[in-house]
Amino acid sequence: MRAVVSSSQRGYKSAPAFFRGKLIESQDTPERLEAFVSVVQEMGLELVEPPVIADTLLESIHDRGYLEFLAKAPHRWSEMMPGLTSLMPNIYPTRHFPARRPRHFLGQAGYYLGDMVSPLTAETWGAALGSASSAAHAASLVLAGEPVAYSLCRPSGHHAHGDMGQGFCFLNNAAIAATVARTRHTRVAVIDIDVHHGNGTQHIFYDRDDVFFCSLHSEPDLTYPFFTGHADEVGAGRGNGFNLNLPLKVGSGDSVYLSALDIAIERISRFDAGCLVVSLGLDAHESDLLGSLGVTSDGFVEIARRLVALRLPTILVQEGGYTVSELGHLLRSVLSVFAARAK
Numbered sequence: 001m002r003a004v005v006s007s008s009q010r011g012y013k014s015a016p017a018f019f020r021g022k023l024i025e026s027q028d029t030p031e032r033l034e035a036f037v038s039v040v041q042e043m044g045l046e047l048v049e050p051p052v053i054a055d056t057l058l059e060s061i062h063d064r065g066y067l068e069f070l071a072k073a074p075h076r077w078s079e080m081m082p083g084l085t086s087l088m089p090n091i092y093p094t095r096h097f098p099a100r101r102p103r104h105f106l107g108q109a110g111y112y113l114g115d116m117v118s119p120l121t122a123e124t125w126g127a128a129l130g131s132a133s134s135a136a137h138a139a140s141l142v143l144a145g146e147p148v149a150y151s152l153c154r155p156s157g158h159h160a161h162g163d164m165g166q167g168f169c170f171l172n173n174a175a176i177a178a179t180v181a182r183t184r185h186t187r188v189a190v191i192d193i194d195v196h197h198g199n200g201t202q203h204i205f206y207d208r209d210d211v212f213f214c215s216l217h218s219e220p221d222l223t224y225p226f227f228t229g230h231a232d233e234v235g236a237g238r239g240n241g242f243n244l245n246l247p248l249k250v251g252s253g254d255s256v257y258l259s260a261l262d263i264a265i266e267r268i269s270r271f272d273a274g275c276l277v278v279s280l281g282l283d284a285h286e287s288d289l290l291g292s293l294g295v296t297s298d299g300f301v302e303i304a305r306r307l308v309a310l311r312l313p314t315i316l317v318q319e320g321g322y323t324v325s326e327l328g329h330l331l332r333s334v335l336s337v338f339a340a341r342a343k
């Protein structure tokens, strides 16, 4: 099993963000990525530098205006406001009328960024591009015959919509991996085990019947991103029946989680997927700073075993996980299960 990380992801520092009413250092620290890299190195897995993702692939997922905003807006902001290095919205579209994209880029900040934990800096675009490139290349390795590949994605991706960044996410790495996988496989399944609903991935594939999306996450009434992730969101149009949300009560623990996982796995089998993308959040773990599902380390190993038992070519895409002191051993346990399959 090989692991993919771009040098442009290394060292990326998220700007301070609003959390529970205060401007604080982001929980999405560079140390998270270094913890993932250390695990890969200690396991003796080969670390691969990916080629830069093709524009055509990016634009098949993301709106061109949004991509331009990510690349250029922080520079315009610092020219306009010398000394201010991060861009964050101070107004958002309302729920009562359809949102129109304003010409002024501060209005565009509210249009293209969905919350106040995802500020843009001049470095965000390069790091997000590196992360997306890692996911795309991991998918290429799997298409070339490797049973499993792991992309060390940071920034994460599953909250990124086609035209909106959110939750530390700017480009949807899992959707990019699934899109690459679709060039070979007629049907691709994405399973999201991050504790937070994969709202961006859901949005991107919501009206599609060739990509089945399922997400296990903490109940949306009480958990970020709050407004999506309910069980009655089942897809639209051709995609009706191809979106599965399994919201779980806060503190559910292993047995409840694994029962829900079995439902997801049964649906993936019935969908007859040719390839699996795993949005590998580690924040459902009982120790996590931002998590609330109480899954143990043994529970995570069992999750990996059950996913491996699907016997599908598998692309692992790193998502959340924020307690750096716990991430190393947890990731190692999970990757070991997949690496054993890849031998």
Ligand SMILES: [Zn+2]
Pocket: 194, 195, 196, 281, 283, 319, 320, 321
């Ligand atoms: Zn998360």
